[in-house]
Amino acid sequence: TILSLNQYNIVYNVLSFVIATMLAGFIGFLLIRSSLPAKHRNALTLGTLVMAIADYHYFRIFNSFTAAYHIVGGKYVPTGIPFNEAYRYVDWLLTVPLLLAELVTVLELTPKESKVLISKLVVASSLMIALGYPGQISPVHSTARTLWAAASSVFFVYILYVLFVEIQKSLDKQPEGVRPLMFTLRALLLLSWGFYPIAYILPSFVGGATGIVVSQVGYSIADVVAKPLFTYFVYKVSKLKAEVEEKEEA
Amino acid sequence: TILSLNQYNIVYNVLSFVIATMLAGFIGFLLIRSSLPAKHRNALTLGTLVMAIADYHYFRIFNSFTAAYHIVGGKYVPTGIPFNEAYRYVDWLLTVPLLLAELVTVLELTPKESKVLISKLVVASSLMIALGYPGQISPVHSTARTLWAAASSVFFVYILYVLFVEIQKSLDKQPEGVRPLMFTLRALLLLSWGFYPIAYILPSFVGGATGIVVSQVGYSIADVVAKPLFTYFVYKVSKLKAEVEEKEEA
Amino acid sequence: TILSLNQYNIVYNVLSFVIATMLAGFIGFLLIRSSLPAKHRNALTLGTLVMAIADYHYFRIFNSFTAAYHIVGGKYVPTGIPFNEAYRYVDWLLTVPLLLAELVTVLELTPKESKVLISKLVVASSLMIALGYPGQISPVHSTARTLWAAASSVFFVYILYVLFVEIQKSLDKQPEGVRPLMFTLRALLLLSWGFYPIAYILPSFVGGATGIVVSQVGYSIADVVAKPLFTYFVYKVSKLKAEVEEKEEA
Amino acid sequence: TILSLNQYNIVYNVLSFVIATMLAGFIGFLLIRSSLPAKHRNALTLGTLVMAIADYHYFRIFNSFTAAYHIVGGKYVPTGIPFNEAYRYVDWLLTVPLLLAELVTVLELTPKESKVLISKLVVASSLMIALGYPGQISPVHSTARTLWAAASSVFFVYILYVLFVEIQKSLDKQPEGVRPLMFTLRALLLLSWGFYPIAYILPSFVGGATGIVVSQVGYSIADVVAKPLFTYFVYKVSKLKAEVEEKEEA
Amino acid sequence: TILSLNQYNIVYNVLSFVIATMLAGFIGFLLIRSSLPAKHRNALTLGTLVMAIADYHYFRIFNSFTAAYHIVGGKYVPTGIPFNEAYRYVDWLLTVPLLLAELVTVLELTPKESKVLISKLVVASSLMIALGYPGQISPVHSTARTLWAAASSVFFVYILYVLFVEIQKSLDKQPEGVRPLMFTLRALLLLSWGFYPIAYILPSFVGGATGIVVSQVGYSIADVVAKPLFTYFVYKVSKLKAEVEEKEEA
Amino acid sequence: TILSLNQYNIVYNVLSFVIATMLAGFIGFLLIRSSLPAKHRNALTLGTLVMAIADYHYFRIFNSFTAAYHIVGGKYVPTGIPFNEAYRYVDWLLTVPLLLAELVTVLELTPKESKVLISKLVVASSLMIALGYPGQISPVHSTARTLWAAASSVFFVYILYVLFVEIQKSLDKQPEGVRPLMFTLRALLLLSWGFYPIAYILPSFVGGATGIVVSQVGYSIADVVAKPLFTYFVYKVSKLKAEVEEKEEA
Numbered sequence A, B, C, D, E, F: 001t002i003l004s005l006n007q008y009n010i011v012y013n014v015l016s017f018v019i020a021t022m023l024a025g026f027i028g029f030l031l032i033r034s035s036l037p038a039k040h041r042n043a044l045t046l047g048t049l050v051m052a053i054a055d056y057h058y059f060r061i062f063n064s065f066t067a068a069y070h071i072v073g074g075k076y077v078p079t080g081i082p083f084n085e086a087y088r089y090v091d092w093l094l095t096v097p098l099l100l101a102e103l104v105t106v107l108e109l110t111p112k113e114s115k116v117l118i119s120k121l122v123v124a125s126s127l128m129i130a131l132g133y134p135g136q137i138s139p140v141h142s143t144a145r146t147l148w149a150a151a152s153s154v155f156f157v158y159i160l161y162v163l164f165v166e167i168q169k170s171l172d173k174q175p176e177g178v179r180p181l182m183f184t185l186r187a188l189l190l191l192s193w194g195f196y197p198i199a200y201i202l203p204s205f206v207g208g209a210t211g212i213v214v215s216q217v218g219y220s221i222a223d224v225v226a227k228p229l230f231t232y233f234v235y236k237v238s239k240l241k242a243e244v245e246e247k248e249e250a
């Protein structure tokens, strides 16, 4: 597919934007991590890891994209080296479990509850991603793409349901000041995770070059919300809990 | 557009100057960050992040520029690889919200006020930048360029108004010695932010190669004031507040 | 052997996934290492080393793979530079002894018992790996491949038996809360180590391009379980022991 | 202009010498910075920054020089890629204000006096540099070169006069042991700063290849004195002041 | 000499294995170095240095090897760039004296005895290495190779004799628990050092491509034992001594 | 000049050896620097800097050498890119003053004596190096080479005389245990510094390719003694003084 100057630049710019965002997230969370007491630091540690992983993966996505097109007569024409369009699934295989662990860490569950919940979520999310992969690499207008998405969505819905319920249950155990933040956390998660299947679907409707642009921009926006923004609010929750605990001990 | 030797060198030199400035800002703010107590460190942490992001982005702008021209017969002629002129918007999408957060952090607002203000400013600044982008990539003498700028300016004015009012309100709550610095901070912000639309507009009047030079120099000057110089004064404010607080506690 | 687009991408993606996983493991274990008291830190230090070694080796595997194939007419055709298929044995020669030392470190053995056990395991694992190497580089359907595997398996079984027995003996000496984790540790080890001979055997049945894919995916899955996941549980055990000890001292 | 083997090597060697000098300055000042109490560390922090900036800029100058000439028949002939001769002005735009701030920091002025003095000096030095730039890029035997130098020299003289007066005034407030060092500091400043206009002028008299050599060597010598040597004496002053203060408090 | 696929891969893999081993040694010893009190840290500091030096040198050996051969028709054929076969002597010139100092540091000698012993060993080892170098670069079947080896072996035997005696004498002064470790240390040294002349000699018997393989594998095995494994046991000795001393002081 | 395989390899290996030596010196002295109290750390800080500078310079020398020759028909033939033979003078211009400062720092002089001595030595050494440079780049059999060496030697002798006298005077003020080390320090200095003029002279007698080899090996040996070995003994002196002082205070 040939891309126009603007289409290429949008994807180029949005991928580079996410590289900078994840880099800033890694540096920033590393710097503020030590302002939390050790007991409340684990969630942010996980978030810091997610930033590093995502930055590595976005460099590879960015380089794959720039290797796939070159400019010929004012248009960006495929070089013959394919753009690795499913590479984001590689990222998700690592970052989604880590983000889920990040969330579970701030839910104030017992160790046993945490373990059971993490296990269920990691298995379900891995299946969700694995079942979406064959669809992602199928042609944009194929039934395979739809069927695989449906299979993936089963686990997507399951995860969201489990998280909704667990966050609801967790709210009763949280300090009062933390509840609004937990709402925000849940909203961010539902909002950002919902972006991914949308970005998956859109190319089937807009297709071609626009489909590539829309898909990359959509996934990138979702990643910025689901990773650094989500982790920032996890940090806020951790910080507030630490302050509440400090006051109680004083 | 063909650039003369001097025109190319001015852009080359000014972009490299900003690389060095942001690098120095990153190293410098990282070194002096620990001289502030933890409670007053957040704004400078945000500023340090802005330096890192801007340095990454300026390297990409610099490399895009040097890939776009090469010397032929004593003139710099386009290579055919386009100069990514809208890349700065990618930088602003990250750095402008961070700079706004940096400012709000020193305004002595309640957590709720901060949150509301940050949210409004982030949304407005994102819209300002997003609405300016299509104009930036439009031809220099098009009406589209003007119309998009007008749309962007609505949010630009809104942000400045909100900041003016909030900084004014904040002055009453500040220690006496901090007020002149807050004035400076506000002046720096209004001054530097005003540069950006000017740098946007000027190519429509001077056009061609001179337009490229004027645009790059203008944006670069604005970035040096809006980022490291602004952050330096944020550090001054934070330091003064910490000293005032220390005296009160003594 | 010619690879399809999908086959190449699966291997490319899975190798890159492991690069990111080991990188995350290195950063993560380095960050949480200091949350353990010095006395209980050794096992995690060994695990951190395994992450660094594995990441270095996976970069080389990844680069060897991408140098071995290039795209011609929509298929990935060999470049003539052979894919270094036995390179993983180089990794195992270092990481397997370190992982065994990691495990022995949490078994609460006397220094003498530790030394004897480590020595036996290191010799046996080195022989297991060395005896598997000639088979790995033999043709997929040769008897040599089978014979070498058989020789290697002798030591494989010996190691597993020794570990099973030692972990069983160790359970009596462990604090009560640690036992379930030790079970998990042992299960992870048996499960992940069992993957390796399976990944070795499978190409003999599926052969050709599919054999390459299956082998790389299989080994990669095994490495992710045997290295970072295993080390994570070693950290859990170390942390729990430190907490138990702290309570007893209080 | 064709350079002889020796002429090329002199410039090559002197530029590389300054790279090493600034690198050593950065490492050295970073290492000894913590031997000063926090209150007396600011000037050295500024000096450390100057080292980093200068090293970055000298790499670019060095690379520009080596790209501009290649050896043909035992002589160094221009490649066609111009040597960026005015790049040093980019460096000065950052380092001169920082060096002035470094000096003002050790002058024991009130915050208000410091601010006024810094402001005046920064504006004047920026004008001095900006007004010298057009002359630097003018032909060696043009009147433009002389006129711009004259304009620049106005601010040059103004700066030196202001510094002379301020350092004189400051001497009365300094501890006795510090005065000789302040004399040295002032002498270094006058001596090194005087080198720059000389290095600017000399090519007009010697011209051609020798002019290039003399200019680069002159500017490089001046930089070594004005940056690391000057900062070393600033460190000496800071250290002596800290010791005097420590004795008074004891 | 033409190498088969397997022969090339064995050397490639074994050199890369040592790169990873020395890297792991450097990281690992750096991490555990601080668990020893300052008084008992010197030997491990020396060992950490040996790791860094060896890793740098192995990269150069590895790159020299990969530059010396390329694949033509399924065989690795010389490129015309010679493999720098004597480069290991460069490594030994630094690492052997450091390893000897590492050993002497744990022998509990008086400062004077240490100095005399180190001096003798460094001179002897330098002569051993220097006298082996001309033989290494002589043809495999020359008398020069034998004669130089004989000369080198004089110093080799002298060193081993001195070390044997000194370690024997040292054993009486060591805490009881340290003696078995000192035996191990001595055994490791004798065992690993003996490998080097064997690796030197073997090509004279097997010659050609097999000689290259056998030589590189032999030297590499010896390096892994003589450097990281040896240093590990030096760490064990240092740690045990520190513990003994701590108990005595308690 | 054409170099044989062995001649090229000797220079290649000896330059790489010094890269490793300076790297090890930098890491090692950085690691042990903190074992000295702050008051006795300055000399080692200077030595650490010398290591960094020398490593940077040796990389450039090494790269210049490898760019100057390539293999043709089993011999190393000049590429046409000249070997920068006088580059070492660039290194000395920085490292010689730093080494002199390193030595003066341990001489227990008054601040005034130190300053006078350092000033004299820095001026004299700079002149010694500057006067040797034109000779170094003169043809090997020219009278210019001899005359410049004679001029340089005047300052060489002056420096050695001054150092001899100062070290002699200093010995009376040193703790008893330090005197033998100061003798060693002086011997090392005289020995190593004497190597440089020898390495300068030898090519005039052996000439051609052998002259290149002898010169590079000679200068390299001298650098290893004059820099890391010398600094190691400076560390020994500093450590002993710190211990003596600690006992006196106890």
Ligand SMILES: CC1=C(/C=C/C(C)=C/C=C/C(C)=C/C=O)C(C)(C)CCC1
Pocket (backbone or CB within 6 Å): A092, A095, A096, A099, A128, A129, A131, A132, A133, A148, A149, A150, A152, A153, A156, A193, A194, A196, A197, A200, A223, A226, A227
């Ligand atoms: C439901 C669904 C999908 C969902 C993907 C999701 C929800 C991905 C989330 C990724 C995150 C959170 C990454 C951040 O780190 C797919 C696979 C696109 C396939 C189509 C159906």
Ligand SMILES: CC1=C(/C=C/C(C)=C/C=C/C(C)=C/C=O)C(C)(C)CCC1
Pocket (backbone or CB within 6 Å): B092, B095, B096, B099, B128, B129, B131, B132, B133, B148, B149, B150, B152, B153, B156, B193, B194, B196, B197, B200, B223, B226, B227
């Ligand atoms: C009003 C207006 C604009 C304003 C841009 C601004 C105000 C950018 C500020 C950027 C900053 C502060 C970056 C620093 O970090 C545009 C987009 C040029 C488009 C034309 C109209």
Ligand SMILES: CC1=C(/C=C/C(C)=C/C=C/C(C)=C/C=O)C(C)(C)CCC1
Pocket (backbone or CB within 6 Å): C092, C095, C096, C099, C128, C129, C131, C132, C133, C148, C149, C150, C152, C153, C156, C193, C194, C196, C197, C200, C223, C226, C227
């Ligand atoms: C039994 C057997 C094998 C076993 C390999 C194993 C068990 C490898 C384990 C590797 C680990 C644990 C690496 C992680 O770091 C081989 C060699 C494939 C050859 C066929 C027979």
Ligand SMILES: CC1=C(/C=C/C(C)=C/C=C/C(C)=C/C=O)C(C)(C)CCC1
Pocket (backbone or CB within 6 Å): D092, D095, D096, D099, D128, D129, D131, D132, D133, D135, D148, D149, D150, D152, D153, D156, D193, D194, D196, D197, D200, D223, D226, D227
């Ligand atoms: C008067 C004068 C000049 C002065 C330059 C100066 C004084 C530069 C100082 C630079 C420093 C101090 C850099 C170090 O960091 C120019 C511009 C050459 C132009 C000709 C007239």
Ligand SMILES: CC1=C(/C=C/C(C)=C/C=C/C(C)=C/C=O)C(C)(C)CCC1
Pocket (backbone or CB within 6 Å): E092, E095, E096, E099, E128, E129, E131, E132, E133, E135, E148, E149, E150, E152, E153, E156, E193, E194, E196, E197, E200, E223, E226, E227
């Ligand atoms: C006797 C002998 C030799 C001995 C070499 C030795 C003993 C090398 C030891 C190297 C070490 C210990 C390196 C580790 O860091 C040579 C030179 C091969 C030449 C032939 C005779």
Ligand SMILES: CC1=C(/C=C/C(C)=C/C=C/C(C)=C/C=O)C(C)(C)CCC1
Pocket (backbone or CB within 6 Å): F092, F095, F096, F099, F128, F129, F131, F132, F133, F148, F149, F150, F152, F153, F156, F193, F194, F196, F197, F200, F223, F226, F227
């Ligand atoms: C007398 C003399 C010389 C002396 C050079 C010296 C003594 C150099 C010392 C360098 C050091 C110590 C570097 C280490 O860091 C030259 C210039 C070769 C020229 C010929 C005469």
